[in-house]
Amino acid sequence: MLELQGIGAGYGQAQVLRDLSLTVDGGEILCLLGRNGAGKTTTMKAIMGLLPLMSGKVLLDGVEVSALPPHRVPRQGLGYIPQGRRLFGELTVAQNLEVGLMARGAGADVREQVLDLFPRLRERLRQRAQTLSGGEQQMLATARALCLSPKALLLDEPTEGLQPSMIDAIRQVILRMRAQGVAVLLVEQRVDAVLSLADRVAFLENGRLARTLPAADLRADHAIVDRYLGV
Amino acid sequence: MEFGPYLLLASLEGAVTAAVLALTAVGLSLVFGVMRVVNVAHGEFFMLGAVLAWWIATTVGGHPALGFAVALVVAPLIVGVLAALADMTVLKRVAYDPERTIVATIGLLYIIQQVTLMTYGPEARPVEPPFNHRLAIPWIERVEGSWQLYYPWGLSTTSYKLAVIGAAAVVLLGVWALLARTRIGLVMRATQLDRDMATAFGIPVERVYALVFGLGAALAALGAVLVVPIQQAHYLMGGDPLLLSFIVVIIGGLGSLPGTVAAAILIGLSDGIISVFFSPTLAKIIATLLVALVLVFRPQGLFGTRAA
Known part of the structure; x- marks a missing residue:
């Protein structure tokens, strides 16, 4: 609460x-x-x-x-999805998620759960965040916050x-x-x-x-x- | 006199300058890139590395290689810790405000310089290189229709100078691997890209800053330890590396590490070649002119992606 x-x-x-x-x-x-x-x-x-x-x-x-x-x-x-997404643009999708996972020392299981919610991110793990479409960026911003469970x-x-x-x-x-x-x-x-x-x-x-x-x-x-x- | 062998000699001298400059400038670039701090005291960390190298080598004694090896590890470590402390006690207090950090690091510059003068003194002191074989420079000539290797008279370099180039390359690869392949590197890059979001995802930004400032200073110190067997340690030796590092960082693109290395090679080589064939002053003039041209025609630097 x-x-x-x-x-x-x-x-x-x-x-x-x-x-x-x-x-x-x-x-x-x-x-x-x-x-x-x-x-x-x-x-x-x-x-x-x-x-x-x-x-x-x-x-x-x-x-x-x-x-x-x-x-x-x-x-x-506390997971934060800021206005304008504020992704780490030069980092890849996987690295953005990694930053989220590191925050609470989460492991591969959390990563899998999050990627199951956003299958499109799984296909783009090695792509730079700034090259994603707007919707995918929002997905990534959400996924990054969910990595904190x-x-x-x-x-x-x-x-x-x-x-x-x-x-x-x-x-x-x-x-x-x-x-x-x-x-x-x-x-x-x-x-x-x-x-x-x-x-x-x-x-x-x-x-x-x-x-x-x-x-x-x-x-x-x-x-x-x-x-x-x-x- | 043939031109070729002399050009090779000048290029080798330039490559040594470039190697040391690349280490120093990458340190400056890292600090600017991640922290947005213009570190005017960077040259003094370089000087401190050289002076400490002399002190360590003298204290350790024994075979020159032993003292030098200890200095190579310990001097950058001490300088890095000192810089991290300076970050936590000074730069953090002024909240990394761009103008105030410039003034603060100018203050740091004078403190380090004067303390060194008061303790180490005004002398220039050499450090013995760990090994120093004279290597004749080979060249090829055409004798009776076939190419032959020969050694032009009087032209040589030393094994130590070649080792400096190799060591710098290894360290730069290490820095690249640290940034691109490790968790600490990821944390540093995330902090560089968006400080607030890094905080919002649990990254202790202030600790990252202290680490980066220490790492930047340690790289300068390492460059100095490598060069001190060639150049001697002196309390005013930080000026040139600072100026050249700024030139290199601006030409390469602020905060771009590949750009910094490329520019260091460009400036180092041209400095070596122009110094040998014309004069060191002309080399500096040309380097400064190049900065002016870059600032006019490509303000983001040769490798910069966006305006800082």
């Missing part, structure tokens, strides 16, 4: 997140929604320890990961700019992770995609949590979405 307790974070002097508290249970998909600049990506970076916290703490299964040095955070079981998975706009078949493949993997008991925190712009996937939805507004509610409520009453995201 991933828990954010009153975190504040930002860039230099500029504070973006203020007193943000959230919990994502194992086997649950929580979706963060909010306008541009609301602090969705900042939340992800703060959880990963890539931005220093100004206040509050982050817990993963009761362990205070925000007290650890940043490189120890993923080793607790994560307890919690952070996905920052995983379907941005992908063709429908790829979006579906990524979706299937997210659902599968949920079924395996992984806590999934998802940032997504396309509300319709969120509604069919998420269990709960949290709205961010100016770095604060505006409201959290079950996705079912949103499916019933679409007006709520317009209130927080409409222009």
Whole structure:
């Protein structure tokens, strides 16, 4: 279970997140929604320890990961799929996965499981990551994070700019992770995609949590979405 | 006088320069590539390697080969550890900010130089080469319709100089294997490509930086240990290697190791040849001019892929 307790974070002097508290249970998909600049990506970076916290703490299964040095955070079981994929472009597919596997000392069995989820990557192991298509790159970014056998998975706009078949493949993997008991925190712009996937939805507004509610409520009453995201 | 034998001699001298330069410049290039740090103190790590080699060789005593062998291993190790400590205590504190690291490494340059002057002194001291056979340079001539090997009078090199070239090649292959074939190399490359993502996948970036900075300095020191039986150790000897390394790294393409090696061979050979036939000053002038031309017409360097 991933828990954010009153975190504040930002860039230099500029504070973006203020007193943000959230919990994502194992086997649950929580979706963060909010306008541009609301602090969705900042939340992800703060959880990963890539931005220093100004206040509050982050817990993963009761362990205070925000007290650890940043490189120890993923080793607790946090898999991060950043916006824009951020692959190690000059490295091969196999090497990108190797970096993921190294993080928690995972072996060949984990690698096989991950490659079974993405058979297309298996065919391209020796290809450089930057030469893959957009969809394959997203698969690799996802696979790299799954190499950590994560307890919690952070996905920052995983379907941005992908063709429908790829979006579906990524979706299937997210659902599968949920079924395996992984806590999934998802940032997504396309509300319709969120509604069919998420269990709960949290709205961010100016770095604060505006409201959290079950996705079912949103499916019933679409007006709520317009209130927080409409222009 | 035939031209050929002299060109061969000059090329050999140039190849020795190139070998040492390649080691030094690869160290500089590695540090810049992975850490984005312009290490102005790089030449001083070179000097420190030479001075330590003298000190170790003198302390160990016995057969020259013994002292030299110890120096070859221990001097780069000491310099590497010192550099890693400098990284952790100085560069880390200024958060690897590009401008501040330049100022910090300039400070490091003066500290190392002056401490060496105060302890080692202003003398230039030689280290005895482990072996030093005179080898006559062969050339071929046509005698009565058939090619014959002969040794032009007065032209020679030494077995030690050839060994320097061989040793540098072996070490460079080792560096390549380290980067391309090992886990540590993979970690270093991942850190170079995306520092934040490396952190997000459990790579201790600060430790990688200390390791790379130490490795870069150790390569310079190793180059110096190899050259000190030819050149002598002196507290101001770091200037030329620093300048030439920068020239080589810029021509080769910032952060590109194959480019750095290729440029080191180009600059080293031309330096050797021009120095023999014209003057060392002209060699430096031409090298600097080449940098200017590269910066104007191909700013990413001959082998660089993208603007840094």
